[in-house]
Amino acid sequence: MAESAWLEGTAADLDGEALSTPLLTWKNDLPEALREVCNRIATADGGIWLVGGSVREAMLGNPWYDLDLTTTLNPDEILDIFPRAIPTGAQYGTVTVRIIDSDMQFEVTTLRKEGTYGDGRRPDEVTFGDSLKEDLSRRDFTINAMAIDLAREILHDPYGGVEDLGNMDLRAVGVAEERLGEDGLRLLRAYRFMDRGDRGVWQPDSLLSKALLTCGHMLENVSEERVWSEFRRILCGDNAATILERMRKDGMLSRILPGWDASIDLQHLLEAPETDVFACRLVLLSSDIPNERWRRLDHDLRALKLSNLDRGCVMDLHRLLGHVPSDVSEFRCYRASVDELINAHLAIEDVLHPVAASTAREALAVLAPLKAGNQPLVDGHLLATTSELPFGRRLGRLKEWLFRIQIEQDLATAEEVLALLDILDWKVTDPESWPNTEWP
Numbered sequence: 001m002a003e004s005a006w007l008e009g010t011a012a013d014l015d016g017e018a019l020s021t022p023l024l025t026w027k028n029d030l031p032e033a034l035r036e037v038c039n040r041i042a043t044a045d046g047g048i049w050l051v052g053g054s055v056r057e058a059m060l061g062n063p064w065y066d067l068d069l070t071t072t073l074n075p076d077e078i079l080d081i082f083p084r085a086i087p088t089g090a091q092y093g094t095v096t097v098r099i100i101d102s103d104m105q106f107e108v109t110t111l112r113k114e115g116t117y118g119d120g121r122r123p124d125e126v127t128f129g130d131s132l133k134e135d136l137s138r139r140d141f142t143i144n145a146m147a148i149d150l151a152r153e154i155l156h157d158p159y160g161g162v163e164d165l166g167n168m169d170l171r172a173v174g175v176a177e178e179r180l181g182e183d184g185l186r187l188l189r190a191y192r193f194m195d196r197g198d199r200g201v202w203q204p205d206s207l208l209s210k211a212l213l214t215c216g217h218m219l220e221n222v223s224e225e226r227v228w229s230e231f232r233r234i235l236c237g238d239n240a241a242t243i244l245e246r247m248r249k250d251g252m253l254s255r256i257l258p259g260w261d262a263s264i265d266l267q268h269l270l271e272a273p274e275t276d277v278f279a280c281r282l283v284l285l286s287s288d289i290p291n292e293r294w295r296r297l298d299h300d301l302r303a304l305k306l307s308n309l310d311r312g313c314v315m316d317l318h319r320l321l322g323h324v325p326s327d328v329s330e331f332r333c334y335r336a337s338v339d340e341l342i343n344a345h346l347a348i349e350d351v352l353h354p355v356a357a358s359t360a361r362e363a364l365a366v367l368a369p370l371k372a373g374n375q376p377l378v379d380g381h382l383l384a385t386t387s388e389l390p391f392g393r394r395l396g397r398l399k400e401w402l403f404r405i406q407i408e409q410d411l412a413t414a415e416e417v418l419a420l421l422d423i424l425d426w427k428v429t430d431p432e433s434w435p436n437t438e439w440p
Helices: 003-008 025-029 032-043 053-059 075-081 132-136 161-167 176-182 185-194 206-214 216-221 224-235 240-250 252-256 264-269 274-285 291-303 308-319 328-352 354-366 380-387 393-409 414-422
Strands: 018-020 048-051 068-071 086-089 094-098 105-110 147-149 154-156
Touching: 032 048, 032 068, 032 075, 032 105, 048 053, 053 147, 053 161, 075 094, 075 105, 132 154, 176 185, 176 206, 185 206, 185 216, 185 224, 185 240, 185 252, 206 216, 216 252, 224 240, 224 274, 240 252, 240 264, 240 274, 264 274, 264 328, 274 308, 274 328, 291 308, 308 328, 328 354, 328 393, 380 393, 380 414, 393 414
Parallel strands: 068 105
Antiparallel strands: 018 154, 048 068, 048 147, 086 094, 094 105, 147 154
16 A cells, blocks of 8 residues: 555544643554554555553653554444454444455454443443444543554543553543443453552542542452453553452452451562462462361352463462471472472462571472482382382372372482382372372
């Protein structure tokens, strides 16, 4: 497409309070694929604007991400222009646009009119519109209700988002209780947007603060999957401890995790690996739940619809609470068993048992690698031949027992491991009482 077609644009709706402004050097970093998408929509006489998080981040001088667009064209027209597009939510006006020779994709949504939300989760019906200002009025917060006309380098900011960014304020678009009442997930989005990373914690205005209290029950209308997705992002935030403190004060935390009453002060002390920080924060929130009540913990995590991987991580770390090794053989077993969760576990212990955690770090730092690595020297076939045990539970548990001793004593050969058969009482004792390789 010709560059001029994109630059000329279209006679699109401009009823918002348009602010002419240089598009910052940020515009120069936008991908060529985005320019092509905008150009092709403009050539088809469609209005096209960049909306959402990218506009907010651009105004803050941050890199772009999630380049979402809104247009005057309907989904069928977008699908005609882009044959490789996917009608991911065409009934709601959203099409995922892909173009040849680019791995990028863009969410393109038709302008929509205001509607009702009978169930507090989704609009009762979606009506396509032609007013950018009305479409922006449907957004949750003013800092998310801005749009950029890339062709004309015009920022549309009818609800004062730029001013709120400058003042580090979080305000709802229009009436706060109405915005939160439309979609209960906006409650959690409000807490997430309070956390602005290295810019600190932004405070909601008085109307939004009140709405967070009066509309708290709306969270019950949101699916567990959506709640966990948003809550996980809150837990991973740079200022998560302060946000969790606010959520507990507002009664929101108890709606998500009823009965998880460990002190929030612990959260301020946590310095966890980025990959496991959400799990570490959940473990600290549940650190007053005894490990023998693990079924309750597991029930709560399943109810929140954590993935098996996330739930397993939290459960494993909770099981390790207070279990820090004290001698060399224990450290070997601990390292082999806990493996990739060691840093996360010690980050939690730094908060709960700092002296023991510090000692453990020092011991692990000088602990030599295992001579035979972290694999058993004796496999099931060799052990079956040597012990004359049939394949089954007893043989498997004996293999685990021998592997545990191999790790504890740092044995280097299969002969050393098999020699243990002459020492251990394995022929008549209950195999369920034998040690395994799991720590503790």
